[in-house]
Structure formats: C-alpha cells, structure tokens
Amino acid sequence: MYSDNELTIRPVKQSDLKRLWELIYKEEQPEWKRWDAPYYPHQAISFEDFLPKGESLVNSEDFWAIEVNGIVRGMISYYWEHEPSKWLEMGIVLHEPGSWGKGLGTRAMKLWIDHLFSTMPLVRVGYTTWSGNERMIRVGEKLGMTLEARIRKVRFYNGQYYDSIRMGLLREEWDSFK
Numbered sequence: 001m002y003s004d005n006e007l008t009i010r011p012v013k014q015s016d017l018k019r020l021w022e023l024i025y026k027e028e029q030p031e032w033k034r035w036d037a038p039y040y041p042h043q044a045i046s047f048e049d050f051l052p053k054g055e056s057l058v059n060s061e062d063f064w065a066i067e068v069n070g071i072v073r074g075m076i077s078y079y080w081e082h083e084p085s086k087w088l089e090m091g092i093v094l095h096e097p098g099s100w101g102k103g104l105g106t107r108a109m110k111l112w113i114d115h116l117f118s119t120m121p122l123v124r125v126g127y128t129t130w131s132g133n134e135r136m137i138r139v140g141e142k143l144g145m146t147l148e149a150r151i152r153k154v155r156f157y158n159g160q161y162y163d164s165i166r167m168g169l170l171r172e173e174w175d176s177f178k
Helices: 012-022 047-057 104-119 136-140 170-176
Strands: 002-004 007-011 063-068 071-082 087-094 124-131 146-157 160-170
Touching: 002 104, 002 160, 007 104, 012 047, 012 071, 063 104, 071 104, 087 104, 087 170, 104 124, 104 136, 104 170, 124 136, 160 170
Parallel strands: 087 124
Antiparallel strands: 002 007, 007 063, 063 071, 071 087, 124 160, 146 160
16 A cells, blocks of 8 residues: 555555445446547446455456545556566556546556566566546656656547557656656
8 A cells, every 4th residue: 555645545445445336337438438449448336246356356466446535546556568568557547537637647646656666676667648648647647657658549449549558667767856
C-alpha cells in the first residue's frame, strides 16, 4: 500500500468487488469508456458474471485499487509486454468523471511507478494511450515521461482516426526526476 494524503493505491480486497463491478461493468456505456480505449467494445455484465474475474483481482500484484478518501475510484495495473526482457506496461482508469482533472491520476501513477521500480528489476516503465486522450498524455508529461512512439491513424473512433501514443520512462530518468 502506498499513500499520498487522501489518495491510496493498494491491492484489491474481497470487499472491493461490488464497488469495482459498479464502476466498470454496471453500465452499458460508462463515461470513462469514452477515454479508455473507446475503440474496443465494452459490455455491461451482471455482478454474478463479474465475480470470477473479480475474484482473480483480489490480492493480485498487477491490478490494484485506487482509493480516495476511503472510496475506491479506479484501478491501476501493469502487464508484461515481454517479461524475459522486463518490458512492462502500465495502465490506469479513474472511473468517475468527478475524479478527473484533479491530479489524482498523476499522483496515483507516481506512487505506482515508485512501487514498480522499487519491487522489480525494471529499466523502463511505460504505457500506451491514444491521441484522443489528452489528459493521459499530460499525465505522462507531468511524470517526466518521453513520447517514445506515435503510430499515426491506427485507432478509429466515432468516424475519425487517432494516433496510438506510447510514453516511457527509464529508471535513471525517474531517479533524477522524483
């Protein structure tokens, strides 16, 4: 568990599952999905159908809860692009529009990057977003990340093409940044 004042990132608990389902799968077209890879389909599912997946999140190393003032507001995660070379990618979603634009995502990512670099033998962390998510690009910039790749016009959403954006940060850059 890592905290920055009222914001905490921590492993998912069994008691978080109902809240996570409400945030992620209760609605057919939640607002957060307009920004988090909207070119991939999203489907509402029942709590019962969510439970097997939800149970796999409890105490996992790669998906943690973002809690603000004691209430789960989103998720932060990582996955291996290529584990043998320690190529790790991160992700974050704050599911409620009321949590956006307050610096919470930047603060959560800062805690997550600290956690990843302090617990794994990584030389780089990064994430991929799309050019339509300007807030996520700004998070990377505020954290000292470098725009490593812009793959032009590969994400199609609402009749328009967007670029895929890859941001990254080396351990030595993070050590001198923070």
